Amino acid sequence: FPSHDKMKNLLREVRQEVGSLVDSGTGKWRIEGLRACFAWLARREEEWVQLAASAKLKQRFQRTRGNTPQEHTADEWNKTPLRACEEMALVGIGGKLRPDWRRVYYDRWLGINTADEIDKTCEEYCRGLTWILDYYKGGAPAVDNTWHFAWYIPPLWGSLASWATRATSLPTAGPLEGYGPLKPQEQLALVLPIASYWLIRDRASYRDWE
DSSP states (O other): OOOHHHHHHHHHHHHHHHOOSBOTTTOOBOHHHHHHHHHHHHHHHHHHHHHHHHHHHHOOOOOOOOSSHHHHHHHHHHTSOGGGSGGGGGBOGGGOBOTTHHHHHIIIIIOOOSHHHHHHHHHHHHHHHHHHHHHHHHOGGGSOTTOOOSSSSOOOHHHHHHHHHHOSSOOOOOOOTTOOOOOHHHHHHHHSOGGGGGGSSOGGGGGGGO
């Protein structure tokens, strides 16, 4: 999957092709820039997935490290050979990707299998990109604080490239009427497990969550 150097190459080539990714006047994503990004990544997607799968097939179980249970779990996942992982479903005979690996990806991990469902996932993924940019450039009031991406992994780059060629504009993630910006403690409460609520300094801020 993309390294920092590959991502720098992506950004350099996209800027040369279509200019800036963000409109200097509106501060919004330029759909031409995202189209070019998705297309660049889509052209390399199958090769990168195959390389990642091949590397995991050769990998042996390793001793995991981590100072916390969360770090240990993440390290264990990253060091688990492919034959013991979910990704094995994408691989066929001889360690090559199955011809229908894209269908397996969507059906097994996103629970979708129609073109309309895949397009909806791509649309929501791009809504997330808009949400992030609006949040950090415009502040919390600029976005809908109740929005979330409904899947735990993204659509494939090829699907995003296909969706972007047909899209005339990007979906918005504007503020939800009647809701103000979340307090910092409320934002933490949304992402922390209940067992970690003690990390929120102002106990009164999460008393109602207990």
